[in-house]
Amino acid sequence: MKAAEIQGRGGAGFPAGTKWGFLPADVHPRYLVINGDESEPGTYKDRLLMERDPHQLIEGIVIACYALNAAQAFLYVRGEMALAQERLAQALNDAYANNMVGKNICGSTFSVDITLTWGAGAYIVGEETALIESLEGERGMPRLKPPFFPAVKGLYMQPTIVNNVETLANVPYIVSSGGSEFKAIGAPTSTGMRMFAVSGHVKKPGVFEVPNGVTTFRMLFEAPEYCGGVRDGRNVKAFIPGGASAMWFFPEHLDMALDKPTVDKAGSMLGSGAIVVMDDTTDMVAACWRIVRFFARESCGKCTPCREGTTWLERVLKRILDGHGRPEDIDLLMEVSESISPGIAWPPRQTTICPLGPSAVSPIASAVRRFRHEFDHYIAHGRPIDGVESPFAVAAASHA
Amino acid sequence: MSRLNDARLETAHEIIGRFPRKKSALIPLLHLAQEQDGYVAQDAMVHIAELLDLAPAEVYGTASFYEMFKFHPVGKYCINICTNISCQLVGAWNLLHHAEERLGIKAGSTTDDGMFTIEDVECIAACTEAPALQVNYRYRYKVTPESFDQMVSDLEAGRLVGEVPLHGTLATVRQETTATWSNRGSEAQAKVDER
Numbered sequence: 194m195k196a197a198e199i200q201g202r203g204g205a206g207f208p209a210g211t212k213w214g215f216l217p218a219d220v221h222p223r224y225l226v227i228n229g230d231e232s233e234p235g236t237y238k239d240r241l242l243m244e245r246d247p248h249q250l251i252e253g254i255v256i257a258c259y260a261l262n263a264a265q266a267f268l269y270v271r272g273e274m275a276l277a278q279e280r281l282a283q284a285l286n287d288a289y290a291n292n293m294v295g296k297n298i299c300g301s302t303f304s305v306d307i308t309l310t311w312g313a314g315a316y317i318v319g320e321e322t323a324l325i326e327s328l329e330g331e332r333g334m335p336r337l338k339p340p341f342f343p344a345v346k347g348l349y350m351q352p353t354i355v356n357n358v359e360t361l362a363n364v365p366y367i368v369s370s371g372g373s374e375f376k377a378i379g380a381p382t383s384t385g386m387r388m389f390a391v392s393g394h395v396k397k398p399g400v401f402e403v404p405n406g407v408t409t410f411r412m413l414f415e416a417p418e419y420c421g422g423v424r425d426g427r428n429v430k431a432f433i434p435g436g437a438s439a440m441w442f443f444p445e446h447l448d449m450a451l452d453k454p455t456v457d458k459a460g461s462m463l464g465s466g467a468i469v470v471m472d473d474t475t476d477m478v479a480a481c482w483r484i485v486r487f488f489a490r491e492s493c494g495k496c497t498p499c500r501e502g503t504t505w506l507e508r509v510l511k512r513i514l515d516g517h518g519r520p521e522d523i524d525l526l527m528e529v530s531e532s533i534s535p536g537i538a539w540p541p542r543q544t545t546i547c548p549l550g551p552s553a554v555s556p557i558a559s560a561v562r563r564f565r566h567e568f569d570h571y572i573a574h575g576r577p578i579d580g581v582e583s584p585f586a587v588a589a590a591s592h593a
Numbered sequence: 594m595s596r597l598n599d600a601r602l603e604t605a606h607e608i609i610g611r612f613p614r615k616k617s618a619l620i621p622l623l624h625l626a627q628e629q630d631g632y633v634a635q636d637a638m639v640h641i642a643e644l645l646d647l648a649p650a651e652v653y654g655t656a657s658f659y660e661m662f663k664f665h666p667v668g669k670y671c672i673n674i675c676t677n678i679s680c681q682l683v684g685a686w687n688l689l690h691h692a693e694e695r696l697g698i699k700a701g702s703t704t705d706d707g708m709f710t711i712e713d714v715e716c717i718a719a720c721t722e723a724p725a726l727q728v729n730y731r732y733r734y735k736v737t738p739e740s741f742d743q744m745v746s747d748l749e750a751g752r753l754v755g756e757v758p759l760h761g762t763l764a765t766v767r768q769e770t771t772a773t774w775s776n777r778g779s780e781a782q783a784k785v786d787e788r
Contacts, residue, residue, distance in 0.1 A: 234677045236716070237719060273661065278763055313623065327620065329614070331616075392720035392723060394682055398721035483678050585686050
């Protein structure tokens, strides 16, 4: 795994081999926890892997447990994903029946148990320490790091590795073909194949597995074998390169390769491989509000700047959208953002335990800095600028 | 309504047996209760507290954090319409508005006959198939007003019984493993239990 230099596919992109190396020697029991709580808006790839190739994931889990010398793994699937739970349950039952999981696997001295479990609707549980809390039967509230680095004090305060589904699904290939084979795919700075979900205003939205680090955003959006262009021959106004938490990109970023260090340096992230394309008819105030509402709803409530701040941000944006915006609201948005993420920079600083709060600042910083005139227009006239479609137009017309 | 019935109690014990500590079974057990009654009843939470050696308040404390658990009866079919960014961009609010008009209720409420609940939900990981919805956690992709109406009539006429179980039922296949060698009895585990 170290030779493969695979970056974790969950969002942070931390090298998975290095993470595995953090487990202290000779402390048992130790656990592997599989994060199947895919919930970042725009992200759609782990569910596909769980529903359509559960065996590949299970194989990856068993190999990972062998490497980590762990005797038990917990496979935590998002609560809403009934089909994924069903397919994994069937695949696990089959694997146990065929001695591929359980005691003395394939007649060897190696044994591992995999417990399938599932959540009940909470985005925050995708954060690894919150997932561990949830797995212990608690509210999904993140733990402070330090001291609670999972590799040292994780599940039941024992050493724990938390890996994303896509990361583990890559393990069988890496082990059977070798780390150098894997590393030969893609760019040296972003190795292997990687899945990207492209949604929004493209002709053919889809989930595409491409060599990591070399494909550009433009190729993904325009090539006939991928999305086939922006809908109705329109132009890209903005796009989200890596999930709702990411800073937005604009047309000048289209020729950038989907390469982690390149995107990081440009001030955003590839995150969980979630790309959302917005064409030139998009109401940026409404787009910003909808993403902020998500974070306001999903804040776990543990840290004050996030709990209060995201709610304030959502309410201010809503009143601008509803035509009750005040000229000072833009400054207020930036002030509240500043209190959650001082400096409003990338990578974000935070006054909170986990990155959820600062994530709500990304759409505001992106939209206000680039499309300030759209906010001003809403505040002055109570409606979007000309040529832009409010997503609420139909409902509003029928109520009028 | 009720405590877990005998069949579910047996399943509950199997689930508890797969974790080193009982409380880890709490969320799966709450789902069992919701599967039985369509929502998480108070008596069921008391029962779960007994099974896991917890106070009922601890059970409710965890349960109330999670969006999927309902503490009062909801519709036989919960229609969760995603309005998050990828769906909003391709007409999710029009779809939600249409659904509200068709069923005569606002998002967050249930029809008088107890058949349908509509919810305006966050991303359900079907972004490339937007606008998307789930009915009792079964997906419907690229939903139009017409296909929404068709789905509602199909549900009303009982034509989707095999495909869409009643609210509360998630996976229809369960993990069957009961003998987990590493959970209990192992030397290492004993050390954890001591603490």
